[in-house]
Amino acid sequence: MNFESYDLTLNRSNYVRCELGWELPLLFSQKLDDYDLWMVWAGSGTMQLHDGNIELHPGMCIWMRPGGLYLSQQDNTNRLGVSAQHFDLINPSTGKRPRDKDLPPQVIHMPDIPAITGTMRTIARLNTVGQQARNKTSKQALASAQLLMRGLLMEVCYQAHVPKLHLSPTDHMHRSIITQLAADMTASPQDIDSIESLATDAGYSPAHFSRVFKHIMGISPQRHLMESRIHRARHLLIETDWSITRIAQVMGYNDVYFFSRQFKQITGQTPSSVR
Structure with a gap:
């Protein structure tokens, strides 16, 4: 996918350890109107997608998109740690998002969890600064967050096409x-x-x-x-x-x-x- 053809807009960012009893309800999927790069950095649980259920564990990355189904529950004895980056990609020439077939699969396993986690935490921090203030520093923070997000999306696309190890x-x-x-x-x-x-x-x-x-x-x-x-x-x-x-x-x-x-x-x- 050629990200250079699209304008990237960062919306909400989050980096949390989920509370006891947390779940992702149907209402989330119904209201999702942008992309959400959702990655598990700790804990375990399950998620229901349109095409079946998946087990959630550290390194699981889900590229959520409008119109998808994302119902999730955690193991309350091993609470989920999740980073979520809401964003949009718009082609300035057409005003449209990429076609679904041009995006990577919805579920990707990211192998270098500490590095990816650190990047997502930094994006969340810079994006929060950029969204909350309106000054020169906040603009610089938001620009930095957007650059990091582009790099992260490129890494996600790369990992989606790397041959996977067949582990015992x-x-x-x-x-x-x-x-x-x-x-x-x-x-x-x-x-x-x-x-x-x-x-x-x-x-x-x-x-x-x-x-x-x-x-x-x-x-x-x-x-x-x-x-x-x-x-x-x-x-x-x-x-x-x-x-x-x-x-x-x-x-x-x-x-x-x-x-x-x-x-x-x-x-x-x-x-x-x-x-």
Whole structure:
């Protein structure tokens, strides 16, 4: 699909962990008047489409479109984490949306959950800033969000045409567990006590967990947790007036100097320079 032929408009953005009892009712489908790129980053559930039911798990991406059917329920013992980007694509020459046959399939599996999740969180944040204010900064935020969204849609289209791996039930189980844990680490790194406890809770020995995690994610769990903590710390430095010491402690660092060294290693900046 050639996105250059279409004007992109970002509408609502959302990034949430669904509440107990949450469901997506028929009214949602009936009122859907734009596209909604809907991706699961945590939890499990089911969704009913016109052509059947699908299981929801981390990495599932649904390109919802007007006229479709999207009824969803979650497993309340494993609540869904979802990012939703409402948007529109209009050809300025014709004033029309793309034909359905020119769009990718409605359901696409996105393999690199932490990267995609980070992009969608950034789009949601920038779009919120852009929609709520009317000044130069908000216009820049909205323009950045639109550029990121174009890149994300191109990645979705690419993944829709990449040959899929034929996994054994055991490999699929490992991939499902690890990708969800990676998403949880990205979303709430401050809640992870240690890689050892995470591995034990998931039913792995620490050594086996590290091997499986790196095989699936391409990065060690220790490195992924460190990067997730540092990226979250960077957001807190920008968005709050908390002291560097307090942010370090919230992210699980007892030594603020060690935190500062890791922060510079990951971001290329010192914590104080971010402010």
